Amino acid sequence: MSADRPCITIRGRRVGPGEPVFFIAEIGINHNGNPEIARRLIDLAAEAGADAVKFQKRNLPEVYAPEVLEDLASQDKELQFVVSWLQRVELSDEVFKELAEYAWSRGLEFLCSPWDRDSVDFLEALGIAAYKIASADLTNLPLLEYVVRTGKPLILSTGMSDRREIATTVEFLKARGASFALLHCQSTYPAAFKDVNLRVMLSLQEYGVPVGYSGHERGIAVSTAAVALGACIIERHVTLDRTMPGP
Template identity: 50%
Template sequence: MTTSPTAAPAGVPFGAHRIGADEPVYVIGEIGLNHNGDVEIAKQLIDVAAEAGAQAVKFQKRTPDISTPLAQRDQIRQTPWGEMTYLEYRYRVEFNREQYLEVGAHATARGLDWFASPWDVPSVEFLEELDVVGHKVASASVTDLELLSALAATGKPVILSTGMSTLEQIDVAVETLGTERLILLHATSTYPLPPEEANLRTITTLQERYGVPVGYSGHERGLQISVAAVALGAVAVERHITLDRTMWGSDQASSLEPTGLKNLVRDIRIVEQAMGDGVKRVFPGELAPLSRLRRVGA
């Protein structure tokens, strides 16, 4: 793939914000399926994101008959609602149109952008009918060119996670989506993510290769890796959020609880301030120590 990268790609309009190098880091609270099919839990998680100072919340939208792998459909799963097949479980945790309208209105009322990761083409059409601000491609969907083509056709900005993917696969995905309204997220799809697999320097690799804004989607425990990603230039940070990590669900254990998300946003904003502009100067706060401690002048 031939690309024409820029050192500092311009920000991409996304909802009420812009995502880019000269913009505040765009913090996404990934609700995903951590609502367990309950609108009230989803609203509580939206409140958590708003009170922490995030800019957006994200869900996942599937058409279970299409997106559920054939080999898993009839597998029996133990759930809080009893024993059911995996396909039945997928339907159990999916929101319908009215439920999405309700949680979307709540997010908007709390000042948050909201959107979702569609896992199939009908889900793209479903979300477009709700007029979401943009779309997110899950790492598992990087090679689903039919889905990517449908997303490109919407004309909406797209955030593409790059976990479990080679550069060659990402090349094809980027070519399919185009770069005009694209944000990439570096990700490693290990749950939970061990530090040795974070590979944060890939943020720079993606920036240089594609010339688009690059953020970070984290599945680690704790905050340090996400904060380090910001120091390395990540323009957006996405983390799963939960009310309680002991709740039932596959993503709960690697999610941030309310205090964790609040602390993450706090630390991101501190790092943003600390990065500066790279111009070496004597700051006002140094003048008193300078006059008191420097014995030999210039």
């Protein structure tokens, strides 16, 4: 990344200031474990002109402590809901491969947030071009170290982290020569307009890396304003129907 015009490159596509905005349709787990819903969301993302779709990949025994998975009923209700839902919606490796190939056939990049090392290994074998790091893992330095070793660019969301935590991660990544971008993010679902504070992007730009916005609010006005303030990447959740079950 040059100092005057910092960019990352995703399969030959430059992403950064002065380049077209890179739009990520965040499917996440909104497919509800149904491959047909996932394919339909990929179709809609392609028809809408998105540049990429993004999923999540977890090996739950690597993410949660054994006592949680072995005795889920004794955990607090919120954790019970989250883990049981993740168990229900996690796609098989074979389905992931099929969805990646389908996304590529539709002209989309297939991005994914790995939550553990096993998932990184799987995604490397799959051949993805870049990694998305969830806000929850911005300070997970062992996982970041593992992802950096792939040599692929990283796109990191910064929701729930303070300036010190962001600075620590930026220093960690720069020391390892990583190619990365930062996304301002408000991690409330849905985010209230009064809490978004897009001016945080201006402070993120001081790190000399591409900066974008991952939005959880309703509507497109905030994302439009983010681009006006210099966002190079926009990530927005997509669904077929907001009344569908899900977190």
